[in-house]
Amino acid sequence: MASAPQIEVPDPTALVREDKVHRSVYTDPAIFALEMERIHGRAWLYLAHESEFKAAGDYVVRHLGTQAVILTRDKQGAIHGIFNRCSHRGATLCAFDRGSAPHGHQCPYHGWTFNADGSVRFVSHPRNYDGVLDPADQAIQSVRIESYRGFLFGNLAADAAPPLLDFMGHMKTSIDDLVDRSPTGKVECGPYVLRHYYRANWKMTFENLNDTIHPGFAHAASVVSARNVASALPASEQPVATLGMMLANGKPIQFFQDIDMVTAPGGHSYIGGHMGASYTPDAQNGYVQAMTAFHGAERTREILSIDRHLMLLYPSSFWHARYQTVRILRPVRHDLTEMIGFVFRLVGAPDETYANAVEYCTGANSAASPVIADDLEIYERCLLGNGFGDQQWIPMSRGLKETREVTNAFTRSPATSEAFIRNQFAAWSSYMAQA
Amino acid sequence: MSDPLSQEVDAFVHHEARLLDECRYAEWVDLFLPDARYWVPVSIEQRDPMDGPSHFHDDIQVLKARTHRLANPRAFGAEPSPRTAHIVSGVRVDRTMDDGALVVSSTQIMLEYRNRGGFEADQRMFGGRVTHLLRRMPEGLRIARKRVDLINAEGPFNAMAAPI
Numbered sequence: 001m002a003s004a005p006q007i008e009v010p011d012p013t014a015l016v017r018e019d020k021v022h023r024s025v026y027t028d029p030a031i032f033a034l035e036m037e038r039i040h041g042r043a044w045l046y047l048a049h050e051s052e053f054k055a056a057g058d059y060v061v062r063h064l065g066t067q068a069v070i071l072t073r074d075k076q077g078a079i080h081g082i083f084n085r086c087s088h089r090g091a092t093l094c095a096f097d098r099g100s101a102p103h104g105h106q107c108p109y110h111g112w113t114f115n116a117d118g119s120v121r122f123v124s125h126p127r128n129y130d131g132v133l134d135p136a137d138q139a140i141q142s143v144r145i146e147s148y149r150g151f152l153f154g155n156l157a158a159d160a161a162p163p164l165l166d167f168m169g170h171m172k173t174s175i176d177d178l179v180d181r182s183p184t185g186k187v188e189c190g191p192y193v194l195r196h197y198y199r200a201n202w203k204m205t206f207e208n209l210n211d212t213i214h215p216g217f218a219h220a221a222s223v224v225s226a227r228n229v230a231s232a233l234p235a236s237e238q239p240v241a242t243l244g245m246m247l248a249n250g251k252p253i254q255f256f257q258d259i260d261m262v263t264a265p266g267g268h269s270y271i272g273g274h275m276g277a278s279y280t281p282d283a284q285n286g287y288v289q290a291m292t293a294f295h296g297a298e299r300t301r302e303i304l305s306i307d308r309h310l311m312l313l314y315p316s317s318f319w320h321a322r323y324q325t326v327r328i329l330r331p332v333r334h335d336l337t338e339m340i341g342f343v344f345r346l347v348g349a350p351d352e353t354y355a356n357a358v359e360y361c362t363g364a365n366s367a368a369s370p371v372i373a374d375d376l377e378i379y380e381r382c383l384l385g386n387g388f389g390d391q392q393w394i395p396m397s398r399g400l401k402e403t404r405e406v407t408n409a410f411t412r413s414p415a416t417s418e419a420f421i422r423n424q425f426a427a428w429s430s431y432m433a434q435a
Numbered sequence: 436m437s438d439p440l441s442q443e444v445d446a447f448v449h450h451e452a453r454l455l456d457e458c459r460y461a462e463w464v465d466l467f468l469p470d471a472r473y474w475v476p477v478s479i480e481q482r483d484p485m486d487g488p489s490h491f492h493d494d495i496q497v498l499k500a501r502t503h504r505l506a507n508p509r510a511f512g513a514e515p516s517p518r519t520a521h522i523v524s525g526v527r528v529d530r531t532m533d534d535g536a537l538v539v540s541s542t543q544i545m546l547e548y549r550n551r552g553g554f555e556a557d558q559r560m561f562g563g564r565v566t567h568l569l570r571r572m573p574e575g576l577r578i579a580r581k582r583v584d585l586i587n588a589e590g591p592f593n594a595m596a597a598p599i
């Protein structure tokens with residue numbers, strides 16, 4: 001009896017140990033394909049903010065893993081996600097990444113037209129289909145969407161996915177941290193997005209952004225240059241924020257050893273801030289006054305004293321509450337990744353607050369940022385290097401014996417630890433173990 | 436093109452590009468006024484650099500740090516350092532502002548090469564409309580604003596080390 005040929009999928013969980021990971025997770029296209037199915041096909045992935053849809057018909061095209069989805073606001077105000085695929089012969093419906101389609105999405109090929117929720121508005125030349133095909137059966141497959149405080153997440157697993165709040169767990173507090181900083185309770189997505197890409201695996205960014213040992217080495221040149229410029233400034237002049245960001249990478253390692261890294265189930269993490277408590281993002285203090293009027297003095301103090309650096313929401317987004325910057329990671333291939341940066345306006349805050357956020361996003365996500373340029377180069381070098389020689393395993397054991405506190409919701413370690421990478425691979429394994 | 440102002444402006448814009456191509460970054464930064472901005476927006480529609488993030492939005496401090504870094508062998512994003520060749524065309528004085536500043540536009544293409552062993556991928560091409568706001572100073576024309584509208588402004592871009 002002939003049986004269908006089987007594609008061999010090795011047990012992916014064998015690629016991860018407590019303290020090391022097999023290099024093929026970065027270099028093997030077959031592993032990437034399986035990740036897209038089992039990780040990005042199951043996790044909640046940040047897609048868009050509700051303020052990006054002002055009017056009925058407004059849409060954006062975003063990705064869930066490698067899948068393009070159209071998000072559109074309908075006439076009742078609800079936001080729907082559907083695949084960017086005509087249900088006739090498969091042409092993509094939207095060519096642009098944002099726009100307005102108040103009369104539905106019309107396919108460029110034969111003109112079939114779809115409502116925001118994917119249902120068919122009309123098919124062309126319908127008499128040909130009389131008694132043959134019912135347009136009501138041709139709706140475009142939709143994607144499950146849930147919102148948390150205006151941030152919209154999508155999930156390809158539909159009903160099999162847990163509620164969004166269960167997925168976020170403790171990390172929802174970092175989204176609260178962002179929204180609570182608004183003196184009106186509202187945040188609004190800025191009109192421009194900043195994109196970069198690199199030729200290496202998507203996980204490189206996740207394993208880099210909470211790595212506090214690399215800046216002193218990978219970014220040493222920016223530190224030297226920023227110090228050179230800062231030391232030549234007249235006493236009356238302060239380093240600008242972007243220079244400050246370059247200088248911050250020169251902090252001694254002991255500084256990071258002393259602050260906390262927080263890891264949580266699901267692969268998520270953040271580290272304690274480096275900016276000090278009671279950061280106020282404008283010189284005139286108008287921001288604090290507006291905050292106090294809205295939240296009261298005590299709550300305002302509480303909100304502004306939270307000092308967290310970047311929160312990594314595994315496996316697809318990065319949240320910086322203090323600088324109102326959110327980045328989406330889009331995996332394209334095992335060796336190609338795009339990063340998309342968004343800045344949010346704290347509605348009611350002074351313009352200076354938004355300007356600070358804009359400056360942060362430019363420094364943190366531009367391919368031309370002296371800091372990011374070094375990171376991108378390193379990611380690509382790791383992909384290259386991992387193709388050489390026989391060393392199969394990559395250690396991720398830094399700080400393995402330095403756990404500070406374990407609770408049900410999170411674990412604390414020194415910020416110099418690779419605990420966040422081990423935590424990501426624990427999540428990776430549990431996603432990848434389920435067929 | 437025969438009038439003296441057009442000739443002077445044409446020579447200035449070519450000179451500025453030449454300094455970049457010859458990696459004479461300190462001299463290049465010296466062409467910028469102390470309150471200058473160098474801006475590469477993410478959209479040709481962007482009116483104000485504070486409306487959103489940019490690829491580059493440098494004041495003089497950042498320009499100095501950025502170009503100082505290019506000379507450092509530990510600037511991995513610029514190692515090996517980029518080589519560039521600018522083609523400058525159609526330099527034109529669009530407008531003279533009330534205070535005498537000149538709005539100058541040109542079309543430019545920049546070839547960029549970094550030898551990373553990546554074959555064709557090592558060479559890239561950037562191009563678009565460049566707009567200068569120039570002021571006449573005792574030492575000659577100087578840059579108050581330089582805006583580069585890349586035709587692919589929306590990106591995405593891989594690491595960019597050389598200013599355009």
Ligand code: FES
Pocket residue numbers: 086087088089090091107108109110111112
């Ligand atoms: S493919 Fe869309 S209408 Fe035919």
Ligand SMILES: [Fe+2]
Pocket residue numbers: 208214215218219371375
């Ligand atoms: Fe970095």
